[in-house]
Amino acid sequence: MARQPIGDILLKVERITLSFGGVTALSDVSFTVREREIGAIIGPNGAGKSSLLNVINGFYHPQDGQITYKGTTRSKVHVHEAARTGIARTFQNIALFKGMSVLANLMTGRNLKMKASILEQAVYFGRSKREELAHRDYVEEIIDFLNLESVRKIPVGRLPYGVQKRVELGRALAAQPELLLLDEPMAGMNLEEKGDMCRFVLDVNEEYGVTIVLIEHDMAVVMDISDRVTVLNYGKLLAEGTPDEVRANKAVIDAYLGIAND
Amino acid sequence: MGGEFMFFIETTISGVMAGVMYSLVALGFVLIFKASGIFNFAQGVLCLFAALTLVGLMEKFGLPGWLAIILTACVMAGVAWLIERLVLQHLVNQDPIILFMATIGLAYVLEGVGDIVWGSDVKVLDLGIPQGAMDWAWDNWNLYVEKLEIVAAFVAALLVTVLAIFFQKTRIGRALRAVADDHQAALSVGISLRSIWVIVWTVAGIVALVAGIMWGTKSGVQFSLSLIALKALPVLILGGFTSVPGAIVGGLIIGVGEKWAEVYVGPLVGGAIENWFAYMLALAFLLVRPQGLFGEKIIERV
Numbered sequence: 001m002a003r004q005p006i007g008d009i010l011l012k013v014e015r016i017t018l019s020f021g022g023v024t025a026l027s028d029v030s031f032t033v034r035e036r037e038i039g040a041i042i043g044p045n046g047a048g049k050s051s052l053l054n055v056i057n058g059f060y061h062p063q064d065g066q067i068t069y070k071g072t073t074r075s076k077v078h079v080h081e082a083a084r085t086g087i088a089r090t091f092q093n094i095a096l097f098k099g100m101s102v103l104a105n106l107m108t109g110r111n112l113k114m115k116a117s118i119l120e121q122a123v124y125f126g127r128s129k130r131e132e133l134a135h136r137d138y139v140e141e142i143i144d145f146l147n148l149e150s151v152r153k154i155p156v157g158r159l160p161y162g163v164q165k166r167v168e169l170g171r172a173l174a175a176q177p178e179l180l181l182l183d184e185p186m187a188g189m190n191l192e193e194k195g196d197m198c199r200f201v202l203d204v205n206e207e208y209g210v211t212i213v214l215i216e217h218d219m220a221v222v223m224d225i226s227d228r229v230t231v232l233n234y235g236k237l238l239a240e241g242t243p244d245e246v247r248a249n250k251a252v253i254d255a256y257l258g259i260a261n262d
Numbered sequence: 263m264g265g266e267f268m269f270f271i272e273t274t275i276s277g278v279m280a281g282v283m284y285s286l287v288a289l290g291f292v293l294i295f296k297a298s299g300i301f302n303f304a305q306g307v308l309c310l311f312a313a314l315t316l317v318g319l320m321e322k323f324g325l326p327g328w329l330a331i332i333l334t335a336c337v338m339a340g341v342a343w344l345i346e347r348l349v350l351q352h353l354v355n356q357d358p359i360i361l362f363m364a365t366i367g368l369a370y371v372l373e374g375v376g377d378i379v380w381g382s383d384v385k386v387l388d389l390g391i392p393q394g395a396m397d398w399a400w401d402n403w404n405l406y407v408e409k410l411e412i413v414a415a416f417v418a419a420l421l422v423t424v425l426a427i428f429f430q431k432t433r434i435g436r437a438l439r440a441v442a443d444d445h446q447a448a449l450s451v452g453i454s455l456r457s458i459w460v461i462v463w464t465v466a467g468i469v470a471l472v473a474g475i476m477w478g479t480k481s482g483v484q485f486s487l488s489l490i491a492l493k494a495l496p497v498l499i500l501g502g503f504t505s506v507p508g509a510i511v512g513g514l515i516i517g518v519g520e521k522w523a524e525v526y527v528g529p530l531v532g533g534a535i536e537n538w539f540a541y542m543l544a545l546a547f548l549l550v551r552p553q554g555l556f557g558e559k560i561i562e563r564v
Contacts, residue, residue, distance in 0.1 A: 057450065083452030095447035097440045099504075107433075108440045112452040114433045128432060175451060 003206045006227065007035030009068075010211050011056065011179060016065035018051055025051040026062070026235045033179070033228075038205055038212045040222045043232035044255065049215045050092060052232070053181045056213070057089050058082040069179075084112055088177035090168040092184045092215075098157035102148055102167050103139065105156055109174025110135040139174055146170050146200060162193040169200060173208070180204065182214040186221060194218065198225055223247065231255070272405055273521045279411030281517020282418045283480070286473035287490050288497040288509040289421065290466045295503045296429070297438035297462040298350075300361040304369035306491025308467055311376045312338055313474030313483045317387050318380040327389040331471070338467030339460075341372075346459045354455060355445050373488065382485060387478035414476045418510065421472065425465075426506050438462055496544035502557020511555060516540045 011033040018026040026048045033039045041049045054060040056067065058077035066075050070085065088109070097105050114131055143152055146166050151159055156167050165185060172180055185201065186194045202225055204210050216222050222229060223243040231238040231252050239249040246252055287309060294302040302308075315337050319330040349364050392409040399405040429435040440448045441458050449455060477487055493516075501512025524536040547554070 059446070059449075079449045080452060080454055083450065089450050091447065091450075095444045095450070097443035097447065099443055100436070100439055104436055104439070108436055108448070108453070109451050111433060111437060132431065132433070171451065 004036055004209055006037050009033070010035045010037075010070065011213075012068040013052070013056065014066050014068070016052070016055055016062045016067070018048075018055060018060055018062040024235050025060075026055070026232075028065075029232065029235070029237050030065075031230055031237070031240075033211055033213055035211055036205065036209050037228060038201070038214070038226045040226035040229045041213065041215045041232060042217070042219070042222055042229060043238070046234075047232040048235040049232055050183055051235075053089065053183055053213070053215065056082070056179075057087050057181055083175065086176070086178035087181065088172035088175045088179075089181035090165070090172050090183055090185060092187065094161075094164050094168055096156045096164060096168055096171070099155055101153050101155055102143070102159075102170075103152045105167055106139045106142060106170050106174045107135065109171040110139065112175065142170050142173050145173075145203070162189050162197075165189065165193075165197065166200070169197075169204075173204065173210075176208075177210060180210050180212045182212060184215050184217065186216060186218055194221065201225060268404060269525075272407075273525050274518055275405070275407055276411075277518035277521035278514055279408060279415060279517070280521065281514040282411065282415045282510075283473075283476055283513075284490075284493050284497045284516055285510045285513025286414065286418055286421075286469070286476060287494040288501065288513055289418075289425070289506065290469040290473065291491075291494055291498055292501075292503065292506055292509045293425070293462060293466045293469060295442075296506075297442050298361070298459065299358050299442045300365060301358070301503075302466070303362065303365040303491075304372060305466065305470065305494070306488040307369040307372045307376075308338075308341075308470035309474040309477065309490065310483075310485065310487040311341070311372050311474075312467065312471035313387060313478040313487060314376045314380045314385075316471065316475065317385045317478065317483050321385065331389075331475075334471055335468050338471055339464040342460050342463030342467050345463055346456055350459050351456065369488070373485070377485075384482045384484040385478075387475065387483050389475065389479065391475075391479050393479070410476070410479060417472060417476070421469065422506055422510055429506065434458075434461065493540065496540040498554070499544040500547055500554055502554025505554065505556035508554055508556030516543065519543055 009032055013029065013031040016026050016029045017024070029048070029052065031052065041052060043049050051060060055062050056077065058079040058081065061076040066073050067077055069077070069087070097108065100108075114135060143149055146169065148163070148166065148170060151163060156164055159167065169182070169185065182201070186197050189197060198221060201212060201214070205212055214226070226243060228241065229243050229246040230240045231246060231249075233255045238255055239246055239252050241249070287305065290305045290308065291302060294300055294305070312334055316330050316334045319325050319333055320327065325333070345368065349368060350361070353361055353364060391413050394409055396407040396409055396412065399407045429438065437448070437453045437458055438461075440451070440453055441455060445455060473490075474483075474487065477490055497509060497512040497516050499512075500515055501508030501510070520536050520539050523539040524533070528535045
C-alpha cells in the first residue's frame with residue numbers, strides 16, 4: 001500500500017515553558033506535527049524529550065505557552081481529554097498491566113470506545129455483551145498485525161522485554177489513535193527486535209494512517225524512518241528540520257559530539 | 263447412623279456457614295485490593311457503618327426494610343464519593359503504604375461519625391430474615407441447621423457470581439484491574455481514575471452492607487462488628503488478596519477448620535482453639551504459599 005501524503009498541521013505546540021520548582025524542564029519550546037507524518041524528538045538525556053510528550057498527552061501542565069490540536073487551542077491538556085481526542089502513547093519504562101493477559105491489556109485500549117453503562121455491564125447482557133465481542137474482533141486484528149498470537153493469553157509480566165514493548169504499542173493502537181506518542185520504543189532492544197519495531201512503526205503509519213511522534217536515541221533509526229526531526233538540548237529547541245538538515249546542523253553536531261577545542 | 267457421625271456433619275455444616283459469613287467480609291477487602299492495590303483497613307468499619315445506618319433508618323424514621331436497604335446503599339455510594347473526593351484524589355500515584363495509612367484514618371473517622379449520628383448502644387436488626395433451626399433437618403435427621411446461615415450462603419453465592427462475571431468480562435471490570443496495576447498507564451488509555459475509585463468503593467460499600475446485615479442480624483449491631491475484619495485477614499491470606507472465588511474458598515476452609523479444631527483437637531489442649539486457629543493456619547500458609555490459593559503470583563523481572 002502506498003503511503004498517503006502528509007497533510008495539514010495536526011498538532012502545534014507553541015512557546016511551551018514547563019518547570020518543576022526551580023528546575024526548568026522546557027523553556028520556550030515550539031514544535032509542529034503534520035497529519036500522517038513521523039516526527040522524531042532527539043536530544044541528550046535530560047533534554048526534556050519525555051517532558052514534551054507528557055505535556056502533549058496531559059500528564060504535565062505547562063506554566064506558559066499553548067497547544068493546538070486538531071484546531072482547538074488550549075493552554076493545557078487534560079489526560080482524559082487527550083485520550084478522548086485520539087492521542088495514545090507508550091512509555092519509556094513499559095507501563096503495562098502486568099498481571100493481565102496480552103489480550104486483556106489490549107482490550108483496555110478499547111476503553112473509550114465502549115458505550116454500555118455500568119448497569120448493563122453489571123448484568124453482562126444485551127448491548128454490553130455484543131459490544132465486548134465486537135471490540136474483541138478489533139483487538140484480535142491488532143494481535144495478528146503485531147505477531148502476538150502465540151502469547152495472547154499469557155500475563156504480560158512473564159513476557160520478554162522486547163515483546164512487552166510490542167504489547168504496549170498494541171494497546172496504544174487499540175484505541176484507534178490519530179496521534180501516537182512513542183517514548184523510546186526501541187530502547188534496550190537487540191538489533192533484530194529493533195528492525196521489527198521499525199517495521200511496525202512504519203506499517204502503523206502507512207496502513208492505519210496514524211501520525212507518530214517518537215523519541216529515540218538510535219540515530220540510524222531516527223534518520224531512517226522520520227520525516228522531521230526536532231532536537232532538544234537542556235530544555236531548549238536546538239534545531240528542527242528534515243533528517244538531512246539536522247544531520248548537517250552545526251549546533252547539533254556540537255551538542256552531540258562536544259565542541260572541538262582547536 | 264451413629265450420633266457421632268451426625269455430630270460431625272453438624273459441625274461441618276456450621277463451619278461452612280460460619281465460613282460464608284467470613285467470606286462476605288473478605289469479599290469487600292478483595293474488591294478494593296484488586297482495583298487499587300490498597301489494603302483497606304476500614305472495611306470492617308464500613309460493615310459497621312452500613313449496618314448502623316440501616317438500623318438507624320428503620321428505627322428513627324420507621325422505614326420498611328427494603329426501602330432502608332436501598333437508602334443505605336445510596337448512603338454507601340455517597341460515602342464512596344466523599345472518600346474519593348477528600349482522600350484518594352489527593353493520593354494518586356502514591357505508594358500503597360500511604361494509601362493504607364489513609365484507610366486507617368478513614369476507619370476512625372467513619373467509626374466516629376457512626377457513633378455521633380446513630381449512637382453507640384447495641385441495636386437489634388430485624389429484617390424478617392428467618393432465624394432458628396431448619397425444622398425439616400431437625401425432624402428428619404436430628405440436625406441443627408441455622409436458617410440465617412443458609413440465607414447468608416445463598417446471598418454470598420449470588421454476590422460472588424455477579425462480581426466474578428463483572429470483573430472478568432466487562433470493560434469496567436478490566437478498567438478496575440488496570441487501575442490496580444498502573445495508574446499512569448490507565449490514565450493514558452483514557453480510564454478515569456476518579457470514577458473507577460468511586461465505583462469500586464461503592465461496590466465495596468454495598469458488599470459491606472450485605473455483610474453488615476448478616477452479622478447484624480446474627481449478633482446485633484454493635485461497635486465490635488468492626489472487629490470481624492480481623493477474622494477476614496486469615497481468609498484473605500488463604501484465598502489470595504486478589505481473588506473473588508479465593509475469598510469464598512478461604513472463608514470456607516477457615517470456618518470448617520475452626521470448628522473441627524475446636525471439637526476434635528480442642529479437648530486435648532484445654533479448648534478455646536476457635537479463637538486463634540485461623541491465625542495459625544494463615545501463618546502456616548504464608549510459609550508455604552504466600553500468594554494464597556488463588557492469588558496472582560507476583561513476578562518481578564530483574
